[in-house]
Amino acid sequence: MxxxxxxxxxxxxxxxxxxxxxxxxxxxxxxxxxxxxxxxxxxxxxxxxxxxxxxxxxxxxxxxxxxxxxxxxxxxxxxxxxxxxxxxxxxxxxxxxxxxxxxxxxxxxxxxxxxxxxxxxxxxxxxxxxxxxxxxxxxxxxxxxxxxxxxxxxxxxxxxxxxxxxxxxxxxxxxxxxxxxxxxxxxxxxxxxxxxxxxxxxxxxxxxxxxxxxxxxxxxxxxxxxxxxxxxxxxxxxxxxxxxxxxxxxxxxxxxxxxxxxxxxxxDKEMNKWFLQIIGSSLFFLAVSLLLAWLLWKMVYRPLSNFNKEIKLLTSNEAPSPLIKTNIPEFDQLLDKFRDMKGQIWDLFNEVQQKEKRRADLEVEKLLYQINPHFLMNTLDTVHWLSVMNGQQEIDRIVSSLNKLLHYNLGKLGQTSTIRDEVDALKQYLTLQKVRYDFEFQVNIEVDPSILDTPIPRFILQPLVENSLYHGFSDNGMIEVRIVAREMIEISIQDNGSGMSQAEIDKLLNSEQLDREKVGMGIGMNYVKRMLEVFYNGKARFRIESEPGKGTSIYLTLSILKKEDLQ
Incomplete structure (x- = not known):
């Protein structure tokens, strides 16, 4: 039964x-x-x-x-x-x-x-x-x-x-x-x-x-x-x-x-009368319920004991116990399913062990990849000192800027930085770009001194300035970078280049492949958008305005956060 x-x-x-x-x-x-x-x-x-x-x-x-x-x-x-x-x-x-x-x-x-x-x-x-x-x-x-x-x-x-x-x-x-x-x-x-x-x-x-x-x-x-x-x-x-x-x-x-x-x-007279009646009835039904509960306990005690034994075997990593029948179909089905679940847990445990082993191998491989950037920067330091000793000031200036920029950019992506560090890295980047291109352009950077130490995500200014350089810049180009603080931090990057159509703006913002093709560092507009979404949880605004033949303007509006908010 x-x-x-x-x-x-x-x-x-x-x-x-x-x-x-x-x-x-x-x-x-x-x-x-x-x-x-x-x-x-x-x-x-x-x-x-x-x-x-x-x-x-x-x-x-x-x-x-x-x-x-x-x-x-x-x-x-x-x-x-x-x-x-x-x-x-x-x-x-x-x-x-x-x-x-x-x-x-x-x-x-x-x-x-x-x-x-x-x-x-x-x-x-x-x-x-x-x-x-x-x-x-x-x-x-x-x-x-x-x-x-x-x-x-x-x-x-x-x-x-x-x-x-x-x-x-x-x-x-x-x-x-x-x-x-x-x-x-x-x-x-x-x-x-x-x-x-x-x-x-x-x-x-x-x-x-x-x-x-x-x-x-x-x-x-x-x-x-x-x-x-x-x-x-x-x-x-x-x-x-x-x-x-x-x-x-x-x-x-x-x-x-x-x-x-x-x-x-x-x-309380009538209340007390009913109270005495319910007390008597409750005592009687309590005795009957206790008897029924005792019978029910006796009925389920043995199946529960079997469950307890199975759980102890699971926690102690011991071998499975021999199959025991309780003669109650519901409990026998539960015991069978529990044994199946225990087998699946051991399979998952073995799978986790294998994944942990593969993860350790990846960590070793990651350390190997980190050796090359350090070797590159050490080599650039050597070139820097050779240039100094030989009086090659132009080469020294380029190598120093490249070394500083690589040191900043090869840091862990997603880490926080400050507006001061971002502006310094941007200046090193522009120094290299002026040597690279064969046309003249001017960059004006204005920053509110009171917010220089304000934390922001690393590497968000350079991709925006890169956009101005890569979209129709020619001789006598002008880029203006302004960073001010009102209720929020407002960043604007404006150029007088050839501009873009709205279709090009949409493609620039929504095509990750475009960034990879046009930006040498492999980090573009989509990276900036993702960093703002991750660190500001929808509190940042990102907007591009452009008109063909009249230049492009990029606007960022960021909430002022503390360092612990960006960690």
Whole structure:
């Protein structure tokens, strides 16, 4: 039976165990699911509570506008207090009572409504009985805006109602009196509904905060007393943990907040239940998995031991081991392929040894080739001294220039040099060329002294000047070489020769064979292009401009690099 079939059978048996899928569910996944479930439920009720509070405040605001001086009743109230006619006053009194009843009837979410004269501590036009201890100064301040003061949940001042309500007071602008206020309470059913919903969801308690995050009402005053400032960072986060209580916040557009509070023990109750269940399931499936893993290990132990033996033989250069069968087709195939691979490695090893031997032979041959240039330069030194001793100054000058040029040019190609060395080698080359050619030409070289020691690739100026000499030069020829430094090194080589067509320029730049035919040193434009590509990685620019009969201009733009960049 193959290994694949054996594994399939073992894990098929394990999949039949009840709740086996629970084994693959991590604790963090369950934690996330339950947390989202609890938090979504709390937040849903919190948003409903905040929406209900906003509606209650909106109703109080709407009714207070009707009862203020700018409203209909407000104007009638002004007439009542300013008129001296008893009949008019009686009529206004009846109309105000009637309209107060109408407003109360059409706004079922508004409870106790009345006018309060602060200076006289007098109550007028209440729509219900008022408790004798009415004093708004002791109410918990909830919010203040648009000239209206809102008070947090507190016991109603309605004689027939002891439930918690929200209330609002707005000043009535009457001529000559600044102590008249409209006092309104929300329906007690609204506040009670908010608290009842909190008890249905994880026993949530509520805190009401004003604009400055001060607690105006608390259902758990022992831990979060009214009048204290809530320490949670509700301005930046929507939930947190404080004093072993999780809190969730909803802030209205007016700045006041409702905070749901739930104890950590209550919050984690369902979590702990699931945690105990998953712990028990995990322990059971762990035992089953350990048993299956042990069986699987026993199954593959012998093939792995054979592999280990083969690897040791490979690293110790020992002879191949006798063929051993594992009776598992997959492992037997792998062992056969491993032995084939080992044979190929030994073949490659022998091939590398042969290549190394050939390489050593080439190094010896290379050393032999290096003897001839040294012999040539030593011979030129001998000719130089003979010329000096015999007074042959012209021969001495030519031989000295040739010796210096050969010494520079026969150096290792690709090595770095400096602008100073390149210019010196160019001057030696021009000295030899003036002797060689039978026509006169002039070369002007201008170099910025500040960049003489700047490193550049070896042997890039001479091929460019050679190009000017080989393309239609005649008597009275002029070559100008300028090397300046701005943001980059700029090299220009201009001549007044016969020039070239664009086709000739393309052929010069792209034909390696052309260089070999026309340049005696065997190094031409393609060499310069390759050196720039190798050393400057695309940061150098190489351009040729020419027009038949008007000369040729070659421009190089090189980035300024350090010596280590060109090594």
């Amino acid at each position: 193959t290994l694949k079939k054996r594994i399939m059978i073992l894990f098929s048996i394990s999949s039949l165990i009840p709740f086996v899928f629970v084994f693959f569910i991590s604790y963090h996944t369950i934690y996330s699911i339950l947390t989202n479930k609890i938090q979504d439920s709390i937040r849903s009720n919190l948003r409903q509570a905040e929406f209900s509070m906003e509606n209650a405040i909106g109703n109080l605001n709407s009714v207070s506008q009707q009862l203020a001086y700018s409203g209909t009743i407000g104007r009638e109230l002004d007439t009542l207090f300013t008129s001296k006619d008893p009949y008019v006053r009686s009529q206004m009194n009846d109309e105000i009572n009637s309209e107060m009843n109408l407003i109360t009837f059409t706004n079922p979410n508004v409870g106790l409504t009345m006018y309060y004269f602060q200076q006289d501590r007098q109550i007028r036009f209440p729509n219900s009985g008022v408790k004798p201890n009415f004093d708004p100064t002791g109410l918990p301040l909830f919010a203040q805006y648009y000239g209206i003061t809102y008070y947090g949940p507190h016991p109603s001042f309605d004689r027939f109602n002891n439930n918690l309500v929200m209330s609002a007071m707005k000043q009535v602008k009457l001529p000559g009196r600044n102590d008249v206020y409209v006092y309104l309470e929300s329906s007690d059913k609204l506040t009670q509904a908010i608290f009842d919903k909190g008890k249905q969801v994880q026993n949530v308690q509520y805190l009401f905060l004003d604009n400055s995050h001060k607690i105006t009402y608390s259902q758990i005053p022992d831990t979060f007393p009214a009048g204290s400032v809530f320490a949670g960072d509700i301005a930046n986060v929507s939930h947190g943990l404080q004093r072993d209580y999780y809190w969730f916040n909803e802030t209205s557009n007016q700045g006041w907040s409702i905070v749901s509070i739930i104890s950590k023990a209550e919050y």
